[in-house]
Amino acid sequence: MNLPEPTNDIPALEGSLLLADPSLHGGAFDHSVILISQHSPDQGAFGLVLNHPTGNVVGDLLKDDQFHHLRHIAVHQGGPVNPHNLFFSALWWEPKTGIRIVNQISAEEATKHTQKPGTLVRAFVGYSGWSPGQLENELKRNSWIVTQPSTKIMSLNHDRSLWADTLRGISPYHKLLAEAPKNPFNN
Numbered sequence: 678m679n680l681p682e683p684t685n686d687i688p689a690l691e692g693s694l695l696l697a698d699p700s701l702h703g704g705a706f707d708h709s710v711i712l713i714s715q716h717s718p719d720q721g722a723f724g725l726v727l728n729h730p731t732g733n734v735v736g737d738l739l740k741d742d743q744f745h746h747l748r749h750i751a752v753h754q755g756g757p758v759n760p761h762n763l764f765f766s767a768l769w770w771e772p773k774t775g776i777r778i779v780n781q782i783s784a785e786e787a788t789k790h791t792q793k794p795g796t797l798v799r800a801f802v803g804y805s806g807w808s809p810g811q812l813e814n815e816l817k818r819n820s821w822i823v824t825q826p827s828t829k830i831m832s833l834n835h836d837r838s839l840w841a842d843t844l845r846g847i848s849p850y851h852k853l854l855a856e857a858p859k860n861p862f863n864n
Contacts, residue, residue, distance in 0.1 A: 689716045690812075691714060691715060691716050692712075692775050692777070692825070693713050693823055693825060694710055694825070694830075695822070695823060696709070696821065696840060696844055697709040698821060698822060699854060700820070701820060705757040706726070706805075708728070709726045709840065710726065710727045710843055711724040711725065711726050711756070714780055716812065718809065721808045722806065723804060724756070724805040724806075725756065725766060725780070725801055725804055725805065728835050729754040729837070730752070730835070731752045731754055733751075733752045734751055735750045736749065738752065739763070744784050746788045747765070747787055747788060747798070747800070750765075750787075750791075750799065751800065752801070754801070755803045756804045756806065757805070758804050758805065758806045763800060765781070765786070765799070765800055766781070766799050767782060767786075767790035767798050767799075768796065768831070769795050769796040769797070770795060770830075770831050775825065775826060776826045776830060776831075787800075799835070824847055826843075827846065840855070841855040
């Protein structure tokens with residue numbers, strides 16, 4: 678995907694997926710798939726890493742009765758910013774506009790969303806955030822591969838395999854990236 682030069686008129690990336698370039702290995706964004714839920718070159722960006730499960734469920738962290746209906750929801754590492762706060766988000770697909778996300782909803786709202794067909798409720802610790810112009814500069818340096826999610830994003834596993842599964846669907850070149858060893862110099 679050819680991106681325009683980062684300027685204040687770069688299109689908003691809300692609803693887009695950022696796939697970490699393989700060069701970002703070893704850090705917080707290693708093989709990350711980030712759903713961008715807010716973006717403005719003047720205000721910065723907010724997103725959530727979809728594919729870094731922590732191995733915990735909500736019930737491991739919150740024992741209160743108000744979280745009883747959410748106790749089996751997997752907790753994901755949403756990013757390196759504010760990693761000690763837990764919050765809920767709801768994701769669903771709209772045919773005309775694509776993936777939709779509502780962030781930082783209450784336990785009560787999350788419970789209501791779990792009852793809506795086709796809606797995924799996720800729990801996240803931390804988030805991914807960029808200051809004004811930061812994401813645009815990272816795009817200019819090719820740190821991220823931008824793509825639009827397809828409807829199958831809702832049915833794929835949101836674990837470490839999501840990065841390669843999503844990358845394979847972009848182009849033959851990206852399929853090669855997805856299937857390359859983590860460190861090709863070790864071959």
